[in-house]
Amino acid sequence: AVIDGDASGADAEPGGFEGEGRGEGHGIGAARAGDEHERGLGADSMALASALAFEAPRLGVRAGGVTVDHGLQPGSDERALDVVARLTALGLTPAESAAVTIGRTGTGPEAAARDARYAALDEAAGRLGAAAVLLGHTRDDQAETVLLGLARGSGTRSLSGMAAISGTSELYRRPFLGVDRQTTRKACMVQSLAVWDDPHNADPAYTRSRVRHEVLPVLEKALGKGVVEALARTAQLSRDDADALDAWAADAERVVRTDAPGTEGWDGCELDTKRLHGLPPAVRRRVLRRAAIEAGAPAGSLFARHIEEVDRLVTAWRGQRAINLPGRVEARRQGGRLVVRHGSPASPTPLS
Template sequence: MLEASLGDVLRADAGGRTPLVLVACSGGPDSLALAAVAAYFAQTDRCRVGAVVVDHGLQEGSARAAEGAAAAARGLGLDPVEVRRVEVRKDGMGPEASARSARYAALDDVAARLDASAVLLGHTLDDQAEQVLLGLARGSGTRSLAGMPPRRGLYLRPFLDLRRQETEAICAFYGLEPWHDPTNQDPAFARSRVRVEVLPFLEDQLGPGIARALARSAQILGQDADLLERLSAESYRSLRIDGGDGTLLLPEDGLLALPAALRQRVLALAALELGAYQPSFERLRAAESLLDRKGSAGPVQLGGKVSVHRQVRGRAVLQGEASYGNLVLSSNRSNGPGVKQSHRPTQE
């Protein structure tokens, strides 16, 4: 399981050094079990294993819990082991998203400084099922419903096929006493409600295989999302025109020739290149409606202060005749002529 996840990471680099793998360890059952398995694996001398403990400072006693997790990791033989305290900023995101952003920033920093080959995350099949249910509740698209990928860049999730009770059994086998984060039971958080109330209810009503079925759906959708993203990236490269001064142009006829699933992704890629955050489905549909050539020519706000409007190419034509030009995407720093831009922050 772990060996399959690490793959090429286990090979020594060109300098002959044994690769360093870091475990993101909170001290909870999942990450502590992962640290124990990784420590055992390191005894083969095919890799070195260290740990990073992130203290979010969001609750009383968090520093003590972080030091306890670090001590447990050192007791397993992991080296180096670092504790990083982060500041969770209130920047418009929810508390869970803000904490996640701060956590990954810390993990990125430590991994880069220590030249780590991989960072292991202890997410389990139960976490994956919860992620899919949250995505369904939000009305999300394919990528979100695909849940968490087994690998993204340096980050690996070798426990996505394990249930939470199995990680607890691993901790018991090694005589470890994991820390249980009280926020995991706090109904103020949506994920906690899904974990404590929604998923147990579904398993009671639909059968104990619901979590595994949701995780299997995520795996299937992940393959679909990978293909759609590859095709949309190819389409975007073929259509994208640099309009100068930070604007991007997308030919209307080229967009209309695409299936809706690719067309919306191409529009999103253009918005993201200009610095927007991921546009919602409703905003992408509003941008797509500009291609109907009915009503307003825009602008449509795509989020992150990026807008799109329709531009007619060439000379005017008689009313009712076909006319194709470009959709023009721009940010507030590069408004097209005659385009009135709203400076109010967009709400998703």
């Protein structure tokens, strides 16, 4: 099924599952409830839920829905139950509600809501044996994601937006990435499906909301129509480039490593600095990022500035002290080797 979580903020993500088993699939989705007067779903979510309910029996698969209640609005639990009823009426089964708690993290409320939402979807998918989770992201969402990545300045990968297929075992699917948001709204109107516009998605307190309602309109006014399509196209081109560079980096890593990956009791990696220095910068930085993640640095907390500091240990070595990275990982130059490992045996230089 499909739906985005209740009051998840301007970074809401619609989702649904379908699966396989004994000749028929099984699916689920995440949803957002409506308000006191119109208890519908967002247009993207409702359009995806309706499409899945229509196609599933014709494809011989079962599809269900899950509404994720983030608890960020009064009465969200009651609205979530109403969403479950709407999913059931569409023919999605099972349809259920999953309540989540939004924790306080350094990444902000949007990221915290997203993490909680995906955790709920992962749990439901595993429990129900779902083979796929369908998400209702549209081409407009992709354009917003590209602009947010551009603002972060984190390289090609941050410009590649959302993948059509992602997640462990390629669980998550985004069938609407080539469809604009207005089309999903028109689809709901044609079918007389009630939709609900989450006020959080218009709240300027959220970064994505400001991009959606302020930045994109200004760009289209200044540059003309077609900005959304161009940004979405940039995402795909950037993804193709990033995938190629990642593959190159994986091959290069095997050449520059001086330790044996997976050695028992060793939680890091050692890299030959001379060979590292000879790599193209884009490839070298990817090798360094891979090493940091292998040592235990959370990928979502590892930014360009971290990798740039580690890169200086290779390209601008002046006897610097070790560099502290997220996840209690440190990078240290030891002679002709760069050692990236978990833990801080000495006193590395912290990165703010």
